[in-house]
Amino acid sequence: MAGVLRTAALMALVQRVCAIAVVGYVPDYRFNSIDWRKAVARTTHLILFSVEPKVDGLQNLDTIRGILRPQSALSVALEQAGADAPKVLVSVGGAGRSADFGQVLGSKKSRKRLAKQLLSLLQELPQLSGLDFDVEVQNPDWLNLAKLVLMLRTAIGSRGGEMPVMTMTFHALSAAMKGFAPLTLKPQDSEEKRFVDLFDMCHAMTYTVMDQQGRHASEKMDTDVVEAWAKLGLPAERLTLGIPLFAVKNGAVPATYQEIVTQEPSIISSGQERTKEGFFFVNAASAAKKVQLAEERGIAGLMIWELGQDVLEDHGNILREVWNAAKNKGFLHRLLGFSFKEVSLLRSATAWRNVLPHRADGRLLLLKGHAVGHEAIAEAFEAVL
16 A cells, blocks of 8 residues: 555646646736636646846836736636645746847946846736746847856745746757757865756747748747757757747748638648748647647747737637647546656666656756656655665
8 A cells, every 4th residue: 555655646746747848928918808717727837928128127017917917817716726736936038028138238347236226126026927038139148048047046045035947048949959068067065066957948049030932930940949959969858949929021021820720710620830821830630739849859848929819718718639649648647647648757776866856955846847846756766666
């Protein structure tokens, strides 16, 4: 009986490690139109876009405060979700909101001031679980971004507080990855840390580049990013792949998924990835395949830009398809509560060494979207194996 109970406990831990993160961005210009109840129910992480770092301080703070005020639609949805609610992060920077980001990062004094403002925001808004950094400039200053994040983590750690979730975005090009892959920092009285290890997830914006066929976030792009990430020796459990909820066409203004469905309703069930007007989009089947790729390659999950571009109804809703795919791991999972991948983890006596990061401090780490204690899981594996 004791063995059965230990195995059941271990199974629960393994499932948490193997879960696929579904990260959804919601920009502030969608705050009043999005269905927050569905967004909360179908994501593991919600990122509110965004506050803008300026030389004279953060801007757009009141908008973030407003959407997280008591009795706001988002606050009500989070409260109703209870323990199943997603982690809520606020994005710093982003396209059109990074003009001063490089200058702010470049000075130790301005980094310290930004860190104080961000810490104050986290303290002021308890619904916030972390920060997302989106440095949208031509040549991102990855090293000074790392210094900022390390400053935040050190400050929070010294106060004994719960470590917030930290994520970042990057354009899915090998040059970008090569720019931050070799970077390390050596904090005082601590081991050397790689750039990527300062973040719980690194979001690859695979939709910012179009191939020769006019496609963005294609299957080949996803595979190329995962392989390039692995070739650079970066941990798979830190990587997410982007899913765009907008359609593209060379020489044309992008259209939202909702717009192309309104114009051409048949695309929901046609299986096509191009509209009659030649716009390419990621359909429901392709989005579900990305979830499968994430599980097969052991990456953290998927990131979606942005939830307000989806259709409102459940029929044809891409977020719904992604969420169902992420939570449905096949027949064995539906029947017994675990997947073939999770069984293989249990059967391997050394599996936990591959799943867990090689850290000895026992600090809570975000593994594929869930905070799990290193020592707690190691002890569980030791007890059963």
